[in-house]
Amino acid sequence: MDTSRMAPEKRPQEELNRALIFLGPPGAGKGTQAKELAARYRVPHLSTGDMLREHVSKGTALGKEAKPIMERGDLVPDSLVLKMVAERIERPDCSHGFVFDGFPRTVAQAQYLGEMLKQHGHRRPLVIHLVIDPSLLLRRLTGRRTCKACGEIYNVYERPPKVEGRCDNDGGELVQRPDDREEVVAPRLQAYEKQTAPLVAYYRRLGLLHDVDAAKSVEEVGRQVLQSVQSKRGAR
Ligand code: AP5
Numbered sequence: 001m002d003t004s005r006m007a008p009e010k011r012p013q014e015e016l017n018r019a020l021i022f023l024g025p026p027g028a029g030k031g032t033q034a035k036e037l038a039a040r041y042r043v044p045h046l047s048t049g050d051m052l053r054e055h056v057s058k059g060t061a062l063g064k065e066a067k068p069i070m071e072r073g074d075l076v077p078d079s080l081v082l083k084m085v086a087e088r089i090e091r092p093d094c095s096h097g098f099v100f101d102g103f104p105r106t107v108a109q110a111q112y113l114g115e116m117l118k119q120h121g122h123r124r125p126l127v128i129h130l131v132i133d134p135s136l137l138l139r140r141l142t143g144r145r146t147c148k149a150c151g152e153i154y155n156v157y158e159r160p161p162k163v164e165g166r167c168d169n170d171g172g173e174l175v176q177r178p179d180d181r182e183e184v185v186a187p188r189l190q191a192y193e194k195q196t197a198p199l200v201a202y203y204r205r206l207g208l209l210h211d212v213d214a215a216k217s218v219e220e221v222g223r224q225v226l227q228s229v230q231s232k233r234g235a236r
Contacts, residue, residue, distance in 0.1 A: 016041035016097035018123045019089075019113075020229065021104070023199055024130030025192045026185070027140035028214045032153050033130070033225050034101035040226075044093050047101040050151070051084055052076060053177075071178055073187030075195055078108050086116060100125075105196045110203070126232050127203040128225055130214035134189060141185050145174035159218070 020037065022030040031047060038045035052070060055063030062084065066076045085103055088094070104110040117125065143157040145165075149172030154161050161167060165174050179188060203209040210228040214221055 014041060016043050016099075016229075018097050019100060019117060019125040020097070021100045021125050021127045021203075022102075022130065023127055023196070023203070023209075024132065024214060025134065025137060025196075026188045027137040027144070028130035028132050029140075029218065029221055030101045030130060032218055033128070033222060034099045035151075035153075036222055037225060037229070038099040041097065041099075043097045043099060044088075045099050045101060046085070046088060046094075046103065048081055048085065048103040048105075049101070051088070052081075055084075071184070073179055073184045073191060075105055075191050078106055078112075081105075082109065082112050085113075089116065089120070097122075104199065107198055107202055110199055124206075124208060126229060127199075127209045128228060129200055129203075129209050129211050130221070131211050132214040136215060137189065138182070138185055141180045141188075142182055144180055145176055147172040148175050149173075 020034075022034050024030055031049075034045050034047065052063070052066045056067045056070070057063070062080055065080065069076050081103065089098060104113050113125070117123075139157055140155060143155040145154045145156060145161075146152070147154075147167035147169065149170050150167060152167050152169055152172075153159075154167075154174060161174060163171075166172070167174060178184070200209065210232075212221060212224045212228065216224070
C-alpha cells in the first residue's frame with residue numbers, strides 16, 4: 001500500500017528503528033527533509049546546528065565557545081559536539097531510532113558515532129547524501145528564513161510564507177540566521193569541502209550511502225528519500 005499521500009494520523013505506524021543521517025553541504029535541504037522524515041516515523045530530529053544555536057541563545061559555556069566559531073562559518077571542535085550528541089542519544093526517546101541533521105561532520109565524528117551505535121545495540125546507520133551543484137546553494141541560504149517559534153523553514157525565493165515575515169503555522173516571526181549572510185556562506189562551503197565531504201567516500205565504502213538528487217523540488221526530494229529509507233528498512 002502506498003501510504004505516502006495519506007494524512008499522518010491515518011497512516012499505519014511504521015518504525016524506523018535505526019539512526020538516519022542526512023549528509024550534504026549547507027543549504028542542500030538536510031533540515032527540511034529531516035524534519036519531515038522524523039515526523040513521519042515519530043522519532044527525534046537531532047540537528048546539531050539547532051542544539052548549538054540553543055546553547056548560544058541561552059549563553060551556556062558551550063554556547064559562548066561555539067558562537068564566534070559558528071559566526072565565521074567554521075566547525076565547532078569535535079570534543080564539544082561529541083559530548084552533546086552522546087548525552088542526547090542516550091535519552092529514552094531515541095530507542096526506536098532518530099534522524100541526524102548536520103552530524104557527523106568529520107571522519108572522527110563518524111567513527112565515534114559508529115562506536116556509540118554499536119555500544120547501544122543500534123543497527124548500522126543509513127546515510128542519505130543530498131547531492132547538489134554548489135551554484136544553487138547561495139540563493140537557498142541567503143533566502144532562508146526560520147520561524148522563531150516553531151522552527152519551520154521558508155525561503156523568500158522558493159517557499160515564501162503567505163504573509164511576509166510571518167510563519168504560516170503560528171504567525172511567529174521569521175528570522176534570518178547570522179551565518180546565512182552572504183559573506184559567511186563561502187567559508188561554510190569551504191569547511192564542508194575540507195572536513196565533511198570525505199564522509200561521502202567513508203560511508204560509500206561501508207555500503208551505507210544513498211545518493212539523492214537534492215536539486216529537485218522539496219516534494220520530489222522527499223519521495224526519493226522515503227524510497228531509499230523504505231528499501232533498506234529491514235537491513236542490518
Ligand atoms: P547547521 O545548522 O547544521 O547548518 P548547515 O549544515 O550549514 O546546513 P543548513 O542548516 O544551512 O542547511 P540545510 O541543508 O539544513 O538546508 P535547509 O533544509 O535549511 O550548522 C550550523 C553551524 O553549526 C556550522 O557551520 C558549525 O559551525 C556548527 N555545527 C553544526 N553541527 C556541527 C557538527 N556536527 N560539528 C561541528 N560543528 C557543527 O534548506 C535551506 C534553504 O533551502 C531553505 O530556505 C529551504 O526552504 C530551501 N530548500 C530546501 N530544500 C529545497 C529544495 N528541494 N528546493 C528549493 N529550496 C529548498
